[in-house]
Amino acid sequence: MYPEPPMPLDNRGRPLPHLRGKKEVAVRADPVTNSLIVDAPAQRLAGFEQIVQSLDKLKVDEGVELRTYKIRRADLTSVSNTLRQLGSSGALGVTGNTPVTVSTEPASRTIIVSGPETIFAQVEAVIEEIDGDIDRPETTMKMYPLRFAKAERLQALLERLLTARLRESDDAPARLVEELLEVAADAASNTLIISAPEEIQSVAKQLIEALDTEAATVGRSVVKIVPLTFAEANDVARTLNGAVPNMELPAGGPVAILAAVGSNALLLTGASADLAKVEELIEPLDKQPFDPEKPAVETFALTHADAGEIARTVERLLIDQQQTDPRLLAYRLRVSRGRYVEPPKIRV
Numbered sequence: 001m002y003p004e005p006p007m008p009l010d011n012r013g014r015p016l017p018h019l020r021g022k023k024e025v026a027v028r029a030d031p032v033t034n035s036l037i038v039d040a041p042a043q044r045l046a047g048f049e050q051i052v053q054s055l056d057k058l059k060v061d062e063g064v065e066l067r068t069y070k071i072r073r074a075d076l077t078s079v080s081n082t083l084r085q086l087g088s089s090g091a092l093g094v095t096g097n098t099p100v101t102v103s104t105e106p107a108s109r110t111i112i113v114s115g116p117e118t119i120f121a122q123v124e125a126v127i128e129e130i131d132g133d134i135d136r137p138e139t140t141m142k143m144y145p146l147r148f149a150k151a152e153r154l155q156a157l158l159e160r161l162l163t164a165r166l167r168e169s170d171d172a173p174a175r176l177v178e179e180l181l182e183v184a185a186d187a188a189s190n191t192l193i194i195s196a197p198e199e200i201q202s203v204a205k206q207l208i209e210a211l212d213t214e215a216a217t218v219g220r221s222v223v224k225i226v227p228l229t230f231a232e233a234n235d236v237a238r239t240l241n242g243a244v245p246n247m248e249l250p251a252g253g254p255v256a257i258l259a260a261v262g263s264n265a266l267l268l269t270g271a272s273a274d275l276a277k278v279e280e281l282i283e284p285l286d287k288q289p290f291d292p293e294k295p296a297v298e299t300f301a302l303t304h305a306d307a308g309e310i311a312r313t314v315e316r317l318l319i320d321q322q323q324t325d326p327r328l329l330a331y332r333l334r335v336s337r338g339r340y341v342e343p344p345k346i347r348v
Contacts, residue, residue, distance in 0.1 A: 041107075051103050051112055064098055066114045069124070073176075074131040080104045080111055082130065083123060092119040092126075137197040139180055144192040144205070149212045151185035151192050158207060159183040162196060165203050224275050226266045231286045233259035233266055240266075240281060249274040315348035322346060 008019045026039040036052065038045065071079055080102045086092050087100030092115070100115035113123055146154070159181070166177050182195040194204050228236060237259035244255050251271035255278055258267040266282065268275050302310075322328060322343055 051105065064114060065117050065120065066112065067120055067123075069111045069113065069127050071109045071111060071127070071131050076104050076106060076109055076111070079127065079130055083111070083113065083126065086122075086126065087115065087119070092122045137180065137199075139195050139197055140201060141193065141195045142201055142204075144194065144208050146190050146192065146208070146212045150187075151190050152187055154192060154208070154211060155183055155185040157211075158192065158194070158204060161207060162194075162200055162204055166196070166200055169197075169199065221270060222272050222275065224268045224279075225260070226268060226279060226282055228264050228266065228282075228286045233261055233264050236282065236285050237266055239285060240278060243281065244278060247277065249277055311348045315346060318346045318348065 006020075008016045010016055028037040028039075029035075030037055083092075083102045084100075087102065092100060098116050100113070100119060103112040104110070105112065111127070113120070115123075162181055162183065163177060166181055180197060181200065184193045185191075186193060192208065194201065196204065237257050240257045244253070244257065249255065249271075250273035253270065253274055255268065255270035255274050257278070258269075259265075260267055268278060270278075
């Protein structure tokens, strides 16, 4: 009932014992205390205790055998109930005074039957008939290349829709749905590969034709680089990352914004429609800041005074203001972020 895990092999067929998994259930006997020591997951101990209780009777009748049967497809509880009813009604054969007991081990889908040797031929015939091969629809495999939609994005949606359709079909038993349907996506060729009954293939074709349209490209991610002329990339990226999560984006987002400091540019990743919306915010942020100390040339026409005589006086006053006015000094420190910047030359 509890075999060792299979031995893994390398590509040359050599065993790899160090990769072999641990045995899930280990049973040891302690002759001194007449006890069984079981090492198993907690969820499997309940079924194990049931088996031990059915075997640990005060008196074991002569001729009683114990056999186990692996159930592949049928419902484990239904099979065990059927065997119990047949055993209690005597339909399994002559048992005399020996009762027929049936226990189950759900984790390994195993049925344990104890009784006289004469019943097991009938037990095996019943299990073979109940758990034998059943009529199942033939499956076909088809490939669907996509033009607009991404195969890996449609895979989960199609699998969910086709599974629901297959469950509603009368041709496929509910327990075989997972075996009859498989949807795989090949990202390299942007192709969906579907293995399913022919009826489901026609449904899949209709769904793919409806979903593989130009509208599917709206949410496709693209990368865009936006160079900045005046603003600093770090500052703009910080501002946008705080504002974008609260925006109503056409494709629903998400949009990733990174600052490329070396080139003073922004790296945007997301749907094209979303990036266009974000770029609308970048333009007003990348404006040339107002600088009162930016060099400029202005001309003043004098009516009465001699320009040559007062030019030196005006120049000296302006230079003195530039060097001593606290408002200009504070502004210069704020703009230069504490670094010394040579003030512009004043000429009159």
